[in-house]
Amino acid sequence: MNTVLVIQSLISGIMMGSVYALLGVGFSLTWGVLKVINISHATFGLIGAFLAYTLLKWLGMDPIFSLVVSVPLLFFLACLIFRFLIVPITKAKDVIVTSMILTFGIAIILENLMLLIWSPDPRLLTTAYTSKVLILGPFYFQYPKLAGFLMSAIGVLVIHFFLKKTYTGKAVRAAWQQPDAAQLYGINLRRISMITFGIAVASAGAGGVGMAFLYSFDPHAHNLWLIYLFLVVIVGGVGNVLGAAFAGLIIGVITGLSLAFLPYQWVNLLTFGLLMVILIIRPHGLFKGEV
Amino acid sequence: MLSVNDLIVLYQKLRALRGVSLEVAEGDLVALIGSNGSGKTTLLNSISGLIPAGAGRIMWQGTPILGMSPDNICREGIIQVPEGRKLFAQMTVEENLEMGAYLPAARAEADQSRQMAFDIFPRLAERRRQTAGSLSGGEQQMVAVARAIMAKPKLLMLDEPSLGLSPLFAAEIFQTIKELNNRDITVLLISQEVLQTLTISNYAYVMENGEIILNGPAKELLDDPRIKESYLGL
Structure with a gap:
């Protein structure tokens, strides 16, 4: 086996994995903190990708700068969805299942809106640096992947530090660990939940741009992305941001290595097969679930 | 400072509180004693806004607070140390x-x-x-x-602060509560450590089956034959 090729596919896997991590972190948070399994999480990511595509095509805006538009927009949209759709279902007996059905509906509506606006054609983010490559010794780094990697790494770290270092972030963790006590000390649960949901969905938008750097996408792409989200949460532990980040990297590396050494048809088979094995050995995931 | 009037709380159609009235004056250290399931925690949680009340009134410094959300009640300076910490x-x-x-x-x-x-x-x-x-x-x-x-806190409400602690730790906690009261914090204390609780309190209420069955200055309750028999085992 060729060492350079192994290291090269590790690099490529880590770069892909960081994007899965950013896409998955918010999904993990809404699941852990709010007990909402947001099936439409990846769909919001896809909206981020399409917004990046349109802003690039019409204004020549770099996909990373498009986040200045899409992140606040998705945050605001998520707050509205939380207020008018999620809050009513929190009174349901089984919030998790009800939330899945509700957000499944949201995903279908959004997918069809995207089909109307952007048509079913597959899209690519074609920037000035799409075909540029950074070469370091025997290794090469494709610029779009490098951009996606840096953006995702920064995104995950920002969310991590938000939860660990800011007052509002700590309140999110407190509300998750002890909802009653959090309220007794002045934390407004509904407001904190809305902020959590908003941040999760906005980070999905950024993750979607990262995915668009890696793959072509169409309005149906979120269905496959969603499966990666579940993998990230199951391996990384529900609500665990750093766990999700590591899970993303692991999945990326498995995919990267199998892409290099196996026929394409085997890649998903191996990725999902290995994760099933992980689940059989460690049913609670590799990491503890915690915010 | 805090006055609870005829508070009724329904819990799964059962009357957890059946018309409870209670007064806490500013600077006071008031005890609420009673056996398990007598409704003490329910009363505290209704004051904190965690449990909705069926009927009655809770007045705080002259304004009604019943129906306010827990975070807003906290904003008013009513702070609870919940049972089980x-x-x-x-x-x-x-x-x-x-x-x-x-x-x-x-x-x-x-x-x-x-x-x-x-x-x-x-x-x-x-x-x-x-x-x-x-x-x-x-x-x-x-x-x-x-x-x-x-x-x-302006009013500090503690729910069984000594539960599960060694006697030494329990004594330390009671001493701290007294000290906080000396620092101008009004205290409402729930506890099953009846002797220690009554010793540090000024006034006490005894609850049974969702009702106040006895109240008076803590020193008098210490000598009350009913308290001696049911709670102090004398």
Whole structure:
């Protein structure tokens, strides 16, 4: 086996994995903190990708700068969805299942809106640096992947530090660990939940741009992305941001290595097969679930 | 300061509280005693806004607070140390204290409050970077009280602060409560440690089956034959 090729596919896997991590972190948070399994999480990511595509095509805006538009927009949209759709279902007996059905509906509506606006054609983010490559010794780094990697790494770290270092972030963790006590000390649960949901969905938008750097996408792409989200949460532990980040990297590396050494048809088979094995050995995931 | 009038709380169609009335004056240390399931915790949680009341009135400094959300009741300065402590177990001692001072008014004075809490519980200063869940029961209770101190309480309500603690720790907690009261914090104390509770309190209420069956100055209740028989085992 060729060492350079192994290291090269590790690099490529880590770069892909960081994007899965950013896409998955918010999904993990809404699941852990709010007990909402947001099936439409990846769909919001896809909206981020399409917004990046349109802003690039019409204004020549770099996909990373498009986040200045899409992140606040998705945050605001998520707050509205939380207020008018999620809050009513929190009174349901089984919030998790009800939330899945509700957000499944949201995903279908959004997918069809995207089909109307952007048509079913597959899209690519074609920037000035799409075909540029950074070469370091025997290794090469494709610029779009490098951009996606840096953006995702920064995104995950920002969310991590938000939860660990800011007052509002700590309140999110407190509300998750002890909802009653959090309220007794002045934390407004509904407001904190809305902020959590908003941040999760906005980070999905950024993750979607990262995915668009890696793959072509169409309005149906979120269905496959969603499966990666579940993998990230199951391996990384529900609500665990750093766990999700590591899970993303692991999945990326498995995919990267199998892409290099196996026929394409085997890649998903191996990725999902290995994760099933992980689940059989460690049913609670590799990491503890915690915010 | 706080007055509860004819409070009725239904819990799964059962009457958990059947017309409870109670007064706490400013600067007072009032005890609420009674056996398990008599409704003490329910009363505290209705005052804190965690449980909706069926009927009755709760007045706080002249304004009704029944129906207000728990975070707004906290804003009013009514702070509860809940039963079982309910610490943020995966957060450090310091972060737990920080969350106690979550509201802007308390946050502005967080440094002084933290100093006061560490003066009262020097041990917590040593353990400040440990997660709350890793501490012993007694230390966790200290964190729970310290977190409440951070919230700048006008009325401090404690629910069974000595539960599960060694006698030594329990005595220390009761002494701390008395000390906080001496520092102008009004206290409403729930406890099954009847002797110690009545010893430090000025006034006491006895609850049974969701009703106040007895009330009076704590010293008089200590001599009451019914208290002696049912709660002190004399």
